Amino acid sequence: MSYIGKPLKRVEDARLVSGEGTYMDDLSPLPNIHHAAILRSPHAHAKIIQIHTEEAEKLPGVIGVVTGEQVAALTRPFPVGVRVPVKYYPIAVEKVRFVGEAVAVVIAKNRYIAEDALSLIKVEYKALDPVVHIEDALSEESTVLHEEVGSNIVNHRFFNYGNVEDAFKNADRVIRKKFHFPKVSATPVENYGVIANYTKSEDAYTIWANFHGPFTLHSVMTAALKVPSNRLRIITPKDIGGSYGIKSGVFPYMVLMGVVSRILGVPVKWTEDRQEHLSASSSGTDRVSWIEAAVKKDGTILGLKMKYADNVGGYIRAPEPASLYRTHSNATGAYRIKNLEVEAIAVVTNKSPTGLIRGYGGPQHYFPLERMMQIISEDLGLDVIEVIKKNLLTKEEFPYQTATGGIYDSGDYHKALNLALESIDYEGFKQKQKEAWKNGKYLGLGFACIVEPSGSNMGYITLALTPEERAKSLPKSGCSEGATVSIDPQGGITVRISTVPTGQGHETVTAQIVADALGVDPASIRVIAEMDTVTSPWSVASGSYSSRFAPIGSSAVYQAAQKVKNKLLEIAASQLNVPAEELVISDGKVSVKNDPEKGVSLKRAVGLAHWNPEGLPNGIEPGIHETAFYTLPVAKSPNEKDIVNGSVTYGFVFDAVQVEVDIETGEVKIIDYTTIHDAGKLLNPNIVEGQIMGGLAHGLGAAMYEELAYDERGQFLTGSFMDYLCPTATEIPKVTIKHIESPSPITPLGAKGLGEGNTMSAPVVLANAVTDALKPLHVSIDQLPLSPDRIWSKIHNKNTVKM
Amino acid sequence: MSNLSVQDKVKISFSINGREIEGEAEPRKLLSDFIREDLGLTGTHVGCEHGVCGSCTVLYNGKAVRSCLMFAAQADGSEIQTVEGLAVNGQEHPLQTSFTECHGLQCGFCTPGILMSSVEMLNSGEEPTTQEIKEMLSGHLCRCTGYKGIIEAIEKVCKPNACKEGEN
Missing domain, CATH: 3.90.1170.50 (Aldehyde oxidase/xanthine dehydrogenase, a/b hammerhead)
Structure with a gap:
């Protein structure tokens, strides 16, 4: 079982x-x-x-x-x-x-x-004098917040991969755009x-x-x-x-x-x-992105130049400026783009300091990238799906190394895309949309392809330093997590984890994993998730962030359980005079594979280790208390060319979202939200569903309602839940979730992280859908949230909302 | 009441989860704080103290109210029910069970408040539409679940015979 x-x-x-x-x-x-x-x-x-x-x-x-x-x-x-x-x-x-x-x-x-x-x-x-806007902070004229720094720029790095110059030389078209992503929080209750x-x-x-x-x-x-x-x-x-970072x-x-x-x-x-x-408290960064794409007439993207500036608020606070680098290894998303230039900047302004938040850096990154797919297709007169497919990685290309060093472990992106198109009847929609436009109704369909990184490599954060600066200190790598499985003298199993769950059900999944390894009922296992830095098995990377439980935390639990299992098998082997390899553990006992009648109860094997150590085989310690630490060898420190694999596993999300825009009011109605997921092996489908819906609601909030707003003097305007609007039950649309499973070849259980993908995808997919709906009016969304006043202003070409 | 100063305590007695209590509190003490600090019933949570998040919802004479928007003194003589009073003789309330079955919670911080509003809805005796459930829930913030599991959990108990499809 x-x-x-x-x-x-x-x-x-x-x-x-x-x-x-x-x-x-x-x-x-x-x-x-x-x-x-x-x-x-x-x-x-x-x-x-x-x-x-x-x-x-x-x-x-x-x-x-x-x-x-x-x-x-x-x-x-x-x-x-x-x-x-x-x-x-x-x-x-x-x-x-x-x-x-x-x-x-x-x-x-x-x-x-x-x-x-x-x-x-x-x-x-x-x-x-305050500094409020990113572009003001970039200017040398702005009031300096920190005199000892002498500028409001606190991190500035240039990266160049492949041959960007040639890519732009060989392009049929070069398309340039600028985007603005707002400052949002996740407001745990x-x-x-x-x-x-x-x-x-x-x-x-x-x-x-x-x-x-x-x-x-x-x-x-x-x-x-x-x-x-x-x-x-x-x-x-x-x-x-709750936390969400x-x-x-x-x-x-x-x-x-x-x-x-x-x-x-x-x-x-x-x-x-x-x-x-x-x-x-904390929030995500607001970001201004400038993006240039070198494209061929057939939609092939030859290269990208991206410049982005993150606003880290009044102080740069650890782990910032990591928001700039979290998506560095998947900077080219789901696409085969080998030539890439990145200029990453962090500025300080008179807003609250930033930090981890669900999707960390992802929503800001995919907003320009996935908006560009639609803009490119429009520019070239091609169907957006054609442009996506042209550049989308194929199954045969995995494991795929990106220009920046990301190693996508597994996936079948085309299968996910096709599943979405079937599910929404793409061709049928296009007909319906044309009819609707004729009748003065504005229907739109948006897409987004998201490579969802999970399990951060400690090394990526050091991209904030130049290779020369990095060389001066101990390199950073890995993603270590620990877990302890112990069995007391009476046979009670206790598991201690250091993943510090904030609602994700780690206790449940831990019990499932240990139950499988030791052949017992998960309900009999006690999981202690409280962290105590003087008694818990933890390491520097421990904690709850970057969707790391499924690929890493669960693996540490699995390894600790295997250690206990192996010890019990050895004890049983000596009792039964049978080699350990011939034994299996299930239903509370260890028995001989080919002779299931012959066996010893788990309780007996455990009892021996505690009550009668003299009966233990040579070299076996008394007691049952095993700790395992787990990391992945793919989490290496960045090299001197700034190549780094910033996360250990990479899932995939494909979104197709239908909206209707009321051009009289600027209001956006989401008609259908279809999202296809590939997170490898799913450990508990209930929890998976909950994580996806929760992540989607955060993305939806950022897309439609939420913004930590400041006025021109830096006065804070959204100090209550009456001003900072979070989605409630009435704002959540119909959501269809479908899965494909491409197990990760590098984690013991084949699992990848999930729960952040739709936080990254929802802002851009909704922006794409609204832009598609308003195509006859030539409106292109380049900032969020998609509040009615903003959309109305765009439609009526009135600059009532400043960017 | 108008002659009281901030520090003068007032005597309060009310019934909580069927138990009669007597206590004293400053007139300005919030009911939510009184329940948590003076009565030790920490299942009622405080998330915003301005009546939006709904975490502190309790039943006041059978009606769902925000305990952060009431003074403890206002509860004098009333019947209050909190999440701790939902189970009877060790048996979970059907809504408590359905929230687990439908994965209607993750961190669980907003859950007690939502349960109390749902109990009020169930006790009204009228079968709600899914839209009515959503509107009731719009008085609560949950940042974990995206509300899907919560809606299903409430439907399961409040409209057990309803066909889910086609109604919105």
Whole structure:
């Protein structure tokens, strides 16, 4: 009996539907916890002249007030993977650089009093000119945010692969466009939460937080706190209320609360509120892209030049500027394009700092790339499907190495595309569209091809440095993850994982994998997903990000389970006097393959290892407790030519989406959303479906409704859920999901990551569909979200919305 | 009430999940905070404190309300039900079961609030259309599921005999 691949019900659910989930704000792990409230900057850019905290400190119930100067005295600025000397502390020091930046922390006996005290703090500011737009930040004329840097450009790299010059020389047409992708968040419904306790006797910090890695950030935090790494113990709660990358941005607050606990001598708890979250937590970058395509008349793309500038906000914060490089290895998407030039730039502006978010870099990247496929076909007078097919990789080309070094492990992109076209009746639609146009109805169909990278290689982040800069330090590679499978003396199986799930059902899938390996019922297995950096099996790459559980986390679990299995087989082999190779493990016992009557129960084999070690075969240790660490050899560090395989597996998504646009109101109605997926072997179809729908809803939100908006002075405009619009149930269209399975040849279970593909595809596929619908009106979408006012302005050629 | 200062506590008593409680709270204390902090019932979650996300939804005299938009003092004398009160004698409420069966949750943070609004809908005795279920759900934010599993879970219990196809 195999449990992998079955739609098992989730083991997490019983506690979550009954109110027994344990989230960050539910924890009270220590006595005498006091509560924090944070005073935040109302200015986008200002000098702090003086902070008056006396009145606040006098308020009964207040323990103390901490400001940036005190924090800076006890910490170092956070390290970041670029060479410019940006000083980033978890609280403003001397200057504020975005609306919502922390300026002072009040600690009081409860949150109500702490917030009362905030209103008693007086801060004198001297306002400075803000920088809001990417293109302003690129200009030397703009006000400099960080004097020590001398410019608002904090990372700038050039890449050249193949022979771009020849490609452009040999082109029949060169097509140039510019696109703008907005700043969006993923707004988990649970906000950030931290409990921090400093113990002077050990000079150590224990910090509980709904932080899910990457645990590279553990080293960033210990550097800031100036403690040896084992003096920062991070513990995560059993349940985290969603993240989609955003909660990796809680780490500055972990450091801040740690230092506040140290200064004031009490354990402190801070739970972020929604306004704080929207204004100052984390988000994706907004990006301006300039793209040039060299094409032949038949639609063959010979080469691409891409220049893009990401806005990382007021400070560049780890792991930024990785948003620029996450898609570097799949920069040419699903296409056979060997000549590529990339110019990647990160700028700082007076907006909130950015970080991981579902799709990380993908939505920004595929928006220009997949818009170009439609623009090229239009320019050449070809059907867009013809242009896509002309360039789309074929099954025979796998494994395929991209110009930048990505190694696409498996796929059948044409099969996925054909399945979509059949499913939507492409030819029939084209007829229907013509009829509709005649009747003044604007129907459109959009497509998007997305290569979905999963399981990040630690090495890709170092692309921010030049090969010469990289050569000066230890190369970075791999994607290590650990897991421990143990069996106690009574036969109880426990699995410890370090993938820090935030709702993806890792406990369930872990139980499925171990159940298969050890021949037991998954319901009998206990999975511990809480991370504790002093007891969990973790490594630098651990955590929940880049869809890494299916290709990597699950593989670590599989390997640890195999170790336990092998040990049990050896023990049984000595008991039965049969070579281990002739034994099988199933239904709670180890038996002889060719003589199933002969066997020993699992409980007996386990019991021997604990209760009677003298009966163990030579060389076998007592106890059953095996840890495995797993990485993939394809995750190598970048070479001196900037060739890197940034992810370990690459799935595929093909979207075909039909919309209708009301040209009187500018409103877009999604009629049908068809999405074809290839994520290799699917581990649990229920969870797969949920991940796809969730990722799609995020992409849809970014396409249609969501934007962290700022005015010309850098004032933040979307501080509540009344202003920052997330899709609700009534906004989700009919979605048809279909699968093909091209198992990954490089992971033990054949699985690839998924759940980010439609976050990457939905913004561009909807932009393509709207552009297609409005073809008779010559409207071309080059910015998001597709709000009615924007579309109406485009249709009526009125510049009411500034880009 | 108008003569009270911020710090003066008021006496509150109400029934929660069938149990009578008595307590004291500052007049400004939110019902959501009172339920979580004073009563220790942490199944009711707080996601926005401005009445949009719906995570803090509880039943107040049978009606689904945002407990973050009410003061604890306003609950005096009422009957409150939270997610902890849904199971009876250890038996899950049918909606709790259907949410699991239909994969109607992932992180589970929004789930208690959605369950409470769904219970109100079920208790109304009228069979909702799928559109009505979606409109009810539009008072809740879920960022994990894309709502599909949630809608199916509610349909399964609130309209068990309905044909799913063709209705929107």
